[in-house]
Amino acid sequence: MKSSPLPANLFIKNRSKLKRSLEPGSVAVVCSGERVPRSRDQYYPYRQQSDFFYLTGIGQEGFVLFISPDHPREEYREILLMRDQTEKDRVWSGPKLAAGEVSALSGISHIRRMDEMDQLIAELVPPAGLIYFNLPDDTVQRAQMSSPDARVYHKVISRYPHLNSARLSPLLTPLRMIKEPEEVAEIRKACAITAEAFTSALSVIRPGMKEYEAEAEIIAAFIRAGAEGHAFDPILACGEHALILHYNENGGTCAAGALLLMDFGAEVNCYAADCSRTVPVSGRFSERQLALYDAVHRIFGKARDMMKPGVLLDELHQRVGELWQEEHIRLGLYTQEEAGRQDPPGSLWKKFYMHGTSHSIGLDVHDPFDRNVPLQPGMVLSCEPAIYLPEEVLGIRLENVILITETGAEDLMSQIPMDAGEIERLMRVGAA
Ligand SMILES: [Mn+2]
Incomplete structure (x- = not known):
């Protein structure tokens, strides 16, 4: 983005507020926004999904945030999965954020690769009592279900059909209403x-x-x-x-x-x-x-x-x-x-x-x-x-x-x- 980044401390504060609102033993999953195709090789201007920005300060696509505040192991409490950049991407769009920069922006220390998602889901989901997904409350939008959050939701729910799930926005709305x-x-x-x-x-x-x-x-x-x-x-x-x-x-x-x-x-x-x-x-x-x-x-x-x-x-x-x-x-x-x-x-x-x-x-x-x-x-x-x-x-x-x-x-x-x-x-x- 053009402006100098906001202090990571803001996003650490935002995540700790969210952690306090989550049910004990639960996991929250939040995806970054994705680029929307316009035609052939053109995309609409990219804008980060607002909830993901609120929790991470990252303005780029290709991330999934897992928060499980009560996990017995510290390295599982906050994990950011990050998509690898292809050589072609690098040539056409320049370098994307490196893992160290992602940590500096967000204050999240555990950055892992996107291809670890299935394994992470297998580790985090079965013991959790409840999984929060960032899905729209609007039924029309929900029917379209093409967002990255919807895709992760489908991935998880198809593997664990009896899973207890909830929407994140009733928890995020009261937080986003009050500005730091x-x-x-x-x-x-x-x-x-x-x-x-x-x-x-x-x-x-x-x-x-x-x-x-x-x-x-x-x-x-x-x-x-x-x-x-x-x-x-x-x-x-x-x-x-x-x-x-x-x-x-x-x-x-x-x-x-x-x-x-x-x-x-x-x-x-x-x-x-x-x-x-x-x-x-x-x-x-x-x-x-x-x-x-x-x-x-x-x-x-x-x-x-x-x-x-x-x-x-x-x-x-x-x-x-x-x-x-x-x-x-x-x-x-x-x-x-x-x-x-x-x-x-x-x-x-x-x-x-x-x-x-x-x-x-x-x-x-x-x-x-x-x-x-x-x-x-x-x-x-x-x-x-x-x-x-x-x-x-x-x-x-x-x-x-x-x-x-x-x-x-x-x-x-x-x-x-x-x-x-x-x-x-x-x-x-x-x-x-
Ligand atoms: Mn107005």
């Missing part, structure tokens, strides 16, 4: 690079440009700053395109007078940033656009203030919906009376605000999260109120990354301009 300081540091870097990208994008926005011209500025800023690239497919959505929540074509023309919604974020060392800003293509909001924008901005501030330890995400979202109802009425989208007789009660605002207010952010831009758990210090989440108005051919979303602290929250994107006047001023400076 080293993880927050990477997210801060991703946010700082995302801030630079916003400044770059803002400097080129003008009527008649293509959405992808702003996208080009964003990726240029990411790569220049040493980020891996986008943490997710960026959304550059002008006018009606902003009404498509996951619009990724970015091929439209930015019309004078329209609003451009940008949702983008850098990835640094596998950690994501996630930012949304909505700006006037001509550099000035119309009176109506400003009224709508300021409503989103006000609700953003109130929602961010509500994000603190003890709050449930569903409570937060419901409160934000109630705030929206007041704003919607003020903006003339419906009357107090209509709000009074809505069916089901308290649902009218959802017509103009269809997505959630907050999701967890970490190794994945939509990081694993349990919505039944109240916010706690160390959680990192988005705050992203929005309004979508098909009749007015616009969508406005404002989104920052928020760190929950002991006393409340810290906005990790407070440096990225959001105030309407500030955005207009910056666009004037850019145009001059």
Whole structure:
């Protein structure tokens, strides 16, 4: 990866947290992600499987991690199997990590060869009461079952059909929900690079440009700053395109007078940033656009203030919906009376605000999260109120990354301009 590696101590800490959650006498198996073929000799860009990265810090394919914390012999408690590199691989792709480097990155001392897997399974599985596999909870994904984790699962289960097995993600989710300081540091870097990208994008926005011209500025800023690239497919959505929540074509023309919604974020060392800003293509909001924008901005501030330890995400979202109802009425989208007789009660605002207010952010831009758990210090989440108005051919979303602290929250994107006047001023400076 482009960034300097994270300290192995983080991954040692992560594994010891997982070991404490495993059932006594059990074994956990976690595979690295694999390269996904695109065509003939081409592959999609490689990205490590997030759980495997969380436990090892290794960004490369061809590994299987076995953890058996209660094994009587120390050398069996943590083993990383590593695929041998072929000569052809070396010629085309250069040297892969050596075993010593793998140990230094992960803090795992017992590195063995992948062809020892069958023997290792025969040694570890029969005495274990329970084997954890890293399988998706989604039944559709599970039916596809083509991941390295699924292949190991099938290998083990075909040999030991009466095996007691369980999914790892219910144990990993609560761990990944709380970020260690080293993880927050990477997210801060991703946010700082995302801030630079916003400044770059803002400097080129003008009527008649293509959405992808702003996208080009964003990726240029990411790569220049040493980020891996986008943490997710960026959304550059002008006018009606902003009404498509996951619009990724970015091929439209930015019309004078329209609003451009940008949702983008850098990835640094596998950690994501996630930012949304909505700006006037001509550099000035119309009176109506400003009224709508300021409503989103006000609700953003109130929602961010509500994000603190003890709050449930569903409570937060419901409160934000109630705030929206007041704003919607003020903006003339419906009357107090209509709000009074809505069916089901308290649902009218959802017509103009269809997505959630907050999701967890970490190794994945939509990081694993349990919505039944109240916010706690160390959680990192988005705050992203929005309004979508098909009749007015616009969508406005404002989104920052928020760190929950002991006393409340810290906005990790407070440096990225959001105030309407500030955005207009910056666009004037850019145009001059
Ligand atoms: Mn988001």
